[in-house]
Amino acid sequence: MKNIVIGRYIPGNSFLYRLDPRVKLIALVLLFAATFIISDIWVMVGALGFVIALLPIGKISLKRVFQGLKPLLFLLIFTFVFQILFNTQGRLLIAIPLQFNIVNTLLAFALFGSWLFLKRKIKFTFLSFLLVLGLIVYGFSELTMFVPYNTSTLAVYETGLTMALFILLRLIIIVTLSTVLTISTKPTDLNLGLERVLKPLKLVRVNTEEIAMIIGIALRYIPTLLDEANKIMLAQASRGVDFQEGKFKDKVVQIISLLVPMFIISFQRSDELANAMEARCFVPGKPRTRLNQLTWKPIDSLVLGISIMSVITSITLRILGS
Amino acid sequence: MPFIELKNVSFKYPSKQAIEQLSLSIEKGEWVAVVGPNGSGKSTLAKLIIGLLTPQSGEIFVEGEKLTPESVNEVRQKIGIIFQNPDNQFVGVTVRDDIAFGLENLQVPYQEMLTRIDTYAAQMKMTEFLDKEPSNLSGGQKQRVAIAGALAMQPEVMIFDEATSMLDPKGRLETLQAMRELRAQKTTLLTITHDLKEALQADRVVVLNEGQVLATGTPREILTNIDILTEAKLALIEPLELLNKMEEAGISSQEWEAKLWQFALTL
Amino acid sequence: MAIRLDAVSHRYTSMDGSFFQAITDIHLELGQQKEMIALVGETGSGKSTLVQHFNALLTPSSGTVEVMGIKINQETVKAKSFKKTPIRQHVGLVFQFPEYQLFEETVLKDVSFGPKNLGLKENEAILKAKEALFQVGLNETYFERSPFQLSGGEKKRVSIAGILAMEPDILILDEPTSGLDPAGQKALMDLFLSIHQKTKTTMVFITHDMNVVYRYAKRILVMHQSKLVYDGTPQELYQMPELRTWNLDLPDSLKLQTFIAQTLQLKESLLESSVDDLITLIKEEGRL
Ligand SMILES: Nc1ncnc2c1ncn2[C@@H]1O[C@H](COP(=O)(O)OP(=O)(O)OP(=O)(O)O)[C@@H](O)[C@H]1O
Ligand SMILES: Nc1ncnc2c1ncn2[C@@H]1O[C@H](COP(=O)(O)OP(=O)(O)OP(=O)(O)O)[C@@H](O)[C@H]1O
Ligand SMILES: [Mg+2]
Ligand SMILES: [Mg+2]
Numbered sequence: 001m002k003n004i005v006i007g008r009y010i011p012g013n014s015f016l017y018r019l020d021p022r023v024k025l026i027a028l029v030l031l032f033a034a035t036f037i038i039s040d041i042w043v044m045v046g047a048l049g050f051v052i053a054l055l056p057i058g059k060i061s062l063k064r065v066f067q068g069l070k071p072l073l074f075l076l077i078f079t080f081v082f083q084i085l086f087n088t089q090g091r092l093l094i095a096i097p098l099q100f101n102i103v104n105t106l107l108a109f110a111l112f113g114s115w116l117f118l119k120r121k122i123k124f125t126f127l128s129f130l131l132v133l134g135l136i137v138y139g140f141s142e143l144t145m146f147v148p149y150n151t152s153t154l155a156v157y158e159t160g161l162t163m164a165l166f167i168l169l170r171l172i173i174i175v176t177l178s179t180v181l182t183i184s185t186k187p188t189d190l191n192l193g194l195e196r197v198l199k200p201l202k203l204v205r206v207n208t209e210e211i212a213m214i215i216g217i218a219l220r221y222i223p224t225l226l227d228e229a230n231k232i233m234l235a236q237a238s239r240g241v242d243f244q245e246g247k248f249k250d251k252v253v254q255i256i257s258l259l260v261p262m263f264i265i266s267f268q269r270s271d272e273l274a275n276a277m278e279a280r281c282f283v284p285g286k287p288r289t290r291l292n293q294l295t296w297k298p299i300d301s302l303v304l305g306i307s308i309m310s311v312i313t314s315i316t317l318r319i320l321g322s
Numbered sequence: 323m324p325f326i327e328l329k330n331v332s333f334k335y336p337s338k339q340a341i342e343q344l345s346l347s348i349e350k351g352e353w354v355a356v357v358g359p360n361g362s363g364k365s366t367l368a369k370l371i372i373g374l375l376t377p378q379s380g381e382i383f384v385e386g387e388k389l390t391p392e393s394v395n396e397v398r399q400k401i402g403i404i405f406q407n408p409d410n411q412f413v414g415v416t417v418r419d420d421i422a423f424g425l426e427n428l429q430v431p432y433q434e435m436l437t438r439i440d441t442y443a444a445q446m447k448m449t450e451f452l453d454k455e456p457s458n459l460s461g462g463q464k465q466r467v468a469i470a471g472a473l474a475m476q477p478e479v480m481i482f483d484e485a486t487s488m489l490d491p492k493g494r495l496e497t498l499q500a501m502r503e504l505r506a507q508k509t510t511l512l513t514i515t516h517d518l519k520e521a522l523q524a525d526r527v528v529v530l531n532e533g534q535v536l537a538t539g540t541p542r543e544i545l546t547n548i549d550i551l552t553e554a555k556l557a558l559i560e561p562l563e564l565l566n567k568m569e570e571a572g573i574s575s576q577e578w579e580a581k582l583w584q585f586a587l588t589l
Numbered sequence: 590m591a592i593r594l595d596a597v598s599h600r601y602t603s604m605d606g607s608f609f610q611a612i613t614d615i616h617l618e619l620g621q622q623k624e625m626i627a628l629v630g631e632t633g634s635g636k637s638t639l640v641q642h643f644n645a646l647l648t649p650s651s652g653t654v655e656v657m658g659i660k661i662n663q664e665t666v667k668a669k670s671f672k673k674t675p676i677r678q679h680v681g682l683v684f685q686f687p688e689y690q691l692f693e694e695t696v697l698k699d700v701s702f703g704p705k706n707l708g709l710k711e712n713e714a715i716l717k718a719k720e721a722l723f724q725v726g727l728n729e730t731y732f733e734r735s736p737f738q739l740s741g742g743e744k745k746r747v748s749i750a751g752i753l754a755m756e757p758d759i760l761i762l763d764e765p766t767s768g769l770d771p772a773g774q775k776a777l778m779d780l781f782l783s784i785h786q787k788t789k790t791t792m793v794f795i796t797h798d799m800n801v802v803y804r805y806a807k808r809i810l811v812m813h814q815s816k817l818v819y820d821g822t823p824q825e826l827y828q829m830p831e832l833r834t835w836n837l838d839l840p841d842s843l844k845l846q847t848f849i850a851q852t853l854q855l856k857e858s859l860l861e862s863s864v865d866d867l868i869t870l871i872k873e874e875g876r877l
Contacts, residue, residue, distance in 0.1 A: 187415045220415055223457060234646045235689035238682040239751060240674050240706030257702070260692035264737065268688070269410050276411035279372050279403045280424035280475065281395060289429045291422035291439075337738075359770045360741050406768075460632045487768055490632045490797045491838045516770050519841075555772035560841045560864060561848075567868050578871075585848050589841055 008223075009186050015299055016058035016184040021193025023300040024181055027307035031177055035170045037314040040321050041162050044169045047310075051173050060183055068179035069172065076171055083164035090159030096138060107136050191216035192292050210284055217273070225266060232261045323386050325350040325479065325510055326371060331380030333366055333533075340366040341377070342533040350478070353501075353511040355521035355541075358530035359555035364514045367530065368483045371512070372401050385478075399428065402472030406484040408464035409456070417443070417459070417467050418452045424475040438474045446470040446500065462493020469500050479510040486517060498523070518545055518559050519589045529554045542583070561586040591620030592643050592680065592759065597652035599638055611638040613815045614652070619793065620759050625785055626793045627802040627823070630812030631836045636795045637685075639812065640761045643793070644680035645673045656680060657758075678707055681757030685764040687736075687748035696722065696739075696747050697732040703755040714754075721754035722747075724784060726776075742773040746780075753784070760784075762794040766801065774798075778805055803840035811835055824861075 016024075031051075038044050055062055069076075111133060182190070195212035202208055233243065236257045243254060324347035333341040340363045348354050356364050369375045370382060373394035382389040384397045405411050414420030418439060425435045443449045446466040456464060465485055472480060482501065486494040498520060505511055505523075513520060521527050527544040529536040537550045544550055546562050558566070561582045568574040594617040600608045612635040619626060630636050641647040642654050645661050653662040656676050665671055684690065693699035701711075701718035709717065722731065725746040731739075736747050745765065752760065762781070766774040778801060785792050793810075796802060802809055802823055809826055811819035813835045819826055826832070827843055839847075842863075849855075849867055853874045862870070 188419050216415070217413070220413070224409060231684065232689050234641065235684040237646055237673070238644060238677055238684070239690060239703040240677055240755060242674055242706075253702075257690075257692045261689055265688050272405060272407060272410035273413070275369070275374050276403075276405060277413055277423075278374060279398065279401075280413075280471065281398050281427040282423070283395060283427070286427070287429060288426040289431060289435065290426055291419065291432070291435055293432065360768075360773060462632070484768075490836070491799075492631055492836045494797075518771070555770045557771040557775065560845050564845065564849075564864050564867055567864060568871065571868055571872065573868070573872055581852060585845070589844065 008182060010064065010183045012059060012184065014059035016180065019303060020294055020296055020300040021185050021189040022196050022294060023304050024185060025193050025197050027303055028177055028181055030307040030311050032174060034310045034314040035173050037318055039318045041166060043317055044166060048169050048173055051176050058184065060180055064183060065176055065179050069175055072175055076168060080164045080168050083167060084156055084160050087160030087163050088157050090157045092155060093158055093161060094156045108133055111136060187216060187219040188292050192290065192294060207285055228265055229262055232258055324348060325385060327383040329381045331370060331377045331382060333370060333375060333377045340533050341370065344534060346528060346535060348510060348512060350510055351508045352526060353505050353524040354526050354528055355524035356512065356514045356528045356530055357521050357554065357556060362530045363533040364530055365483055368403060368481050368514060372398055372403055399475060400477055401479045401481060402475060402477035403481040403483065404465065404468050404472060404485040406487055408461045408468065408488065411468050412456045412464060415455060417448060417454050420467055421471045421474050424471055428475060442470040442474040445473065460493060461489045462496045465489065465493065465497050466500065479512065480504055482513040484514055486520065518556060521545065522586055559586065591618065593618045593655040595653045597642060597649040597654055599647055600650045610815055611635045615639065615817045617817060617820065620791045623789045623791050624807045625805050627806035627809045628793055628795045629802060629809065629837060634812040635815045636812050637763055640682060640763060640793065640795065643761055644682050645676045674707065678755050679757060680759045680761065681752035681755055682761045683749050683752050683763065683765065685767060687744040690748055690751060691736040691744065694735060695733050696736050699736050699747060700750045700754050703751055707755060717754045721750040724753055725750045725780060742769050759791045764795050799838050799840040803842055
C-alpha cells in the first residue's frame with residue numbers, strides 16, 4: 001500500500017525536473033498518441049527503447065519506474081494472455097492438443113481441492129497453481145488408453161501473439177511515461193500546467209481552474225488517505241479480522257468493515273477541508289493570482305519539438321508500412 | 323460598536339438544534355474564550371461567525387456590517403480561523419503553497435505575496451520549513467503553518483477552534499505562545515477550548531451549554547464558580563481549587579490571590 | 590500472561606523507498622503486575638508504533654516480541670502455523686479515533702463483531718457484546734442505535750466495548766481521552782480504573798496529559814526520539830532533570846506543590862500533598 005509510486009513526486013534534479021509542466025503534459029499526450037499510431041511491432045520496440053533511454057538521461061531510477069509498473073503487473077499479464085488466447089487471426093504458430101479424460105479431470109479436481117487446503121498452510125500463488133494444472137491436463141492428454149470426452153486445442157496464432165505483444169508494449173510505455181511525469185513534477189506545478197493546458201476549454205465554459213484544483217487536492221490527499229486506510233485495517237485487525245483468511249461470507253463483511261470507515265472518514269475530511277478552504281476566501285470560479293509562475297525555456301521548445309517529431313515520424317512510418 | 327455582534331441567533335442542523343437564541347458581542351482587541359461541554363455548539367458558533375453556516379433566525383454583524391450571502395466574502399477577509407485537525411486544513415502541497423493559498427484567493431499581487439509569505443512564516447518561525455511537505459511536519463508545526471496562512475491574509479480577528487487539542491504539550495505551548503503574541507499585537511481573539519488553562523489567559527470567558535450562553539464574565543468570575551463549571555461539565559483547575567478552599571477556610575488574602583492567579587497563568 | 594520485548598526495533602518503509610526508524614532497541618516487560626501503565630512522549634516519538642507491536646499488528650524489523658509465550662519476529666511470522674488472532678484476543682488495542690473501527694448499523698452488532706471474528710456463535714457474541722456495553726456504561730437504550738449518530742464520547746465508549754467484548758487480558762488505549770470535555774475525560778479514565786480494579790486487566794494508555802498520569806498511573810513509560818528512555822514510577826520521573834529534554838511537563842498538582850513550598854519558603858518537599866493538605870499547611874504557615 002505504501003509503495004504506490006504513481007502520482008508521487010520524488011525530489012531530484014535533471015532536465016526532466018526543469019521542464020515546463022505544460023510541455024511535459026503536452027509531450028505526454030503526443031507520445032501517447034504516437035504509440036497508438038505506430039503499427040509495426042519493431043517500431044514499437046524502438047519506442048520502448050527510446051522511453052527507457054530517457055530514464056538514465058533524466059536521472060530517474062529504473063527501480064522506481066518498475067515499482068510503478070508492479071501494481072499493474074496483473075493487468076498486463078491478463079491482457080497479454082487474453083489476447084493470445086482469443087485472437088485467432090493470422091498464421092497458426094503453436095497448437096497444443098488438450099484432451100480431457102477421466103484421469104486428468106479427477107486429478108485436476110484433486111489438485112484444486114488440495115490447493116484450497118494447502119493455501120492455508122503455505123503461500124501458494126494462484127499463478128503457480130494454474131501452471132501446474134495446465135501441465136497436468138497437458139501431460140495426461142497423451143494417455144490415450146482413457147477415452148477422452150472432450151478434445152480441445154490450445155492454439156496461438158501469429159496475429160494474436162503480435163497483438164498481445166503490441167498491447168503489452170504500449171501499456172508499458174504509457175505507464176512508464178506517466179510515472180516519469182509524476183516522479184519529476186511537483187504536484188503544484190503539474191496542477192498549474194494542467195490548468196494552463198486546459199485553458200482553451202474555457203471557451204466552451206468548462207471551469208478549468210476548478211478541475212485543476214480538484215486534481216491538485218486529490219493528489220495532496222492521496223498519501224493521507226492511504227495512511228488512513230492502513231490505520232483502519234490495523235484497527236479492524238485488532239478486532240480479530242484476519243485479512244489473509246476467512247470464508248467468502250466473512251470476506252464480504254471484512255471488506256465492508258474497511259469500506260464504511262473509509263467512506264465516513266473521507267467524507268468528514270473533505271467536509272472539514274472544504275470549510276478550511278472557504279474560510280480562507282476560496283470561491284469556486286473566482287479569479288485568483290498565483291504564487292507559482294511558469295517560465296518557458298529553450299529546452300521546453302526542444303522537447304516539444306521532439307515530441308511533435310515523434311508523432312510525425314510514427315505517422316510517416318505507418319503510411320510507408322502499409 | 324462591538325467588533326462582532328450576534329443578535330438572537332438560532333441554528334438547527336436537520337437533526338439537532340445546535341444554537342438557540344444566542345446573543346453575544348465581542349469588542350475589538352478583546353480575547354474571548356468559549357468553553358462548554360461536547361456538543362454545546364461551540365464549533366457551530368465559530369462557523370456561523372465566518373459564514374460557513376447561515377443562521378435560520380437572528381443576525382450577525384462584523385464591524386457593523388451585517389453578514390449576508392452578499393457580504394460574506396468581504397467579512398471573511400477580516401476573520402481568520404484555525405480548526406482542530408491540523409491535517410484537514412492544509413491545502414497546499416508545501417508550506418509555502420499553503421500560506422499562499424489564501425493570498426491567491428484574495429488576488430494579492432505576486433510580489434506582495436512573496437513578502438507576506440516571508441513575513442508571516444518568520445513570525446510563526448516556519449521560515450526554514452517553507453519548502454517542506456505536510457507529511458514532514460509535526461502537528462504543532464502544521465498548526466503554526468495554518469496560523470501563518472491565516473495571518474498572511476491580515477485578518478482583524480482570529481478564531482481558534484480547539485486548535486491545541488490534538489497536539490502534544492510542546493505543540494500546545496507553541497500554539498498558545500502564538501495566541502499570546504497575537505494578543506500583544508492587539509488582534510481580537512476568539513478561542514474555543516476544553517482546556518481551562520487556555521481559557522484563563524483570556525479577558526473574558528463565555529460558557530456555552532446546549533446552544534445558549536450559560537454564563538459570561540472574567541476568568542476570575544467564571545473559572546472559580548463551581549456551579550457554572552459543574553453544569554458545563556468543566557473541572558476546576560488546581561490552583562483555583564486551592565484559592566476557593568482558602569476562601570472557604572477564611573485564610574485567603576489579596577496577596578495570595580494575586581500570587582496564585584499569576585501562578586495559574588504559567589501552567 | 591505477559592508481553593516481553595527484546596531488542597525490538599521497527600523501520601517503516603516510506604513511499605519514496607527510504608526507511609524511517611520509528612522505534613529503536615526497546616527492552617520491556619509488562620503484564621505480570623496487572624498495573625495501570627501510562628505511555629508518554631512527544632509527537633512522533635514512536636508511541637503508537639510501540640503499542641502496535643504488543644498485539645502483533647506490526648512485526649519488529651529486528652528483535653523479538655513475546656506475547657503470552659508466543660514469539661513474534663521476522664522468522665516466526667513466516668511459519669504457516671503462525672496465527673495472529675489469538676494474540677489479538679489476549680491483547681486488545683483501542684485506536685485513537687472510534688471512526689477507524691465503527692461500521693455496523695447498530696451498536697450491539699458492531700460490538701459483537703470482535704467476538705464473532707474469534708469464532709463465537711452469534712448468540713454468544715451478542716451476550717459478550719451486551720456485557721461489554723454495560724461495562725462501559727451504555728445500557729439497552731443504546732443497543733439498537735446507529736453508532737454514527739452518537740456523540741464523540743459515546744462513540745469512544747462503543748469502540749472500547751468493541752475490544753472489551755473480546756475479553757483481553759491486557760488492554761491498550763491510544764490517546765483515549767483526546768477531544769472529550771473535562772467531565773467526559775474524567776468519566777472515561779474512572780471507567781478504566783474501575784474495569785482495571787474489577788477484572789485485574791493490565792492497562793496501557795497513551796496520553797499527553799501529565800495530570801492524567803499523575804492521577805491514574807502506577808508505572809510510566811517515556812518514549813523520546815524512538816527510544817524508551819524511562820520505565821518506572823511517575824514519582825521518580827518527576828524528579829529527573831531529563832524531563833525538559835524529553836519535552837515532558839510536570840502535573841499541575843506537582844507544580845502547585847512546588848509553588849506553595851517556594852512561597853512559604855519551606856525546606857521540605859510537599860510531594861503527594863492534596864489541595865486539602867496544602868490548605869492545612871497554609872493555615873499553619875500562612876503569613877506571607
Ligand atoms: N454537520 C452536522 N450535522 C448534524 N448535526 C451536527 C453537525 N455538526 C454538529 N452537529 C450537532 O450539533 C451539536 C453542536 O455541535 P458542535 O460541533 O457545534 O459542538 P461543540 O461544542 O463544538 O462540541 P465539541 O466540544 O465536541 O467540539 C452537537 O449535538 C452535534 O452533534
Ligand atoms: N505507516 C507509516 N509509514 C511511515 N512512517 C510512519 C508510519 N507510521 C508512523 N510513521 C512515522 O514513525 C514515527 C513514529 O510514529 P508514531 O505514530 O509511532 O508516533 P507517536 O509517538 O504515536 O506520535 P503521536 O503522538 O503524534 O501519535 C513518526 O515520525 C511517523 O511519521
Ligand atoms: Mg467543536
Ligand atoms: Mg500516536
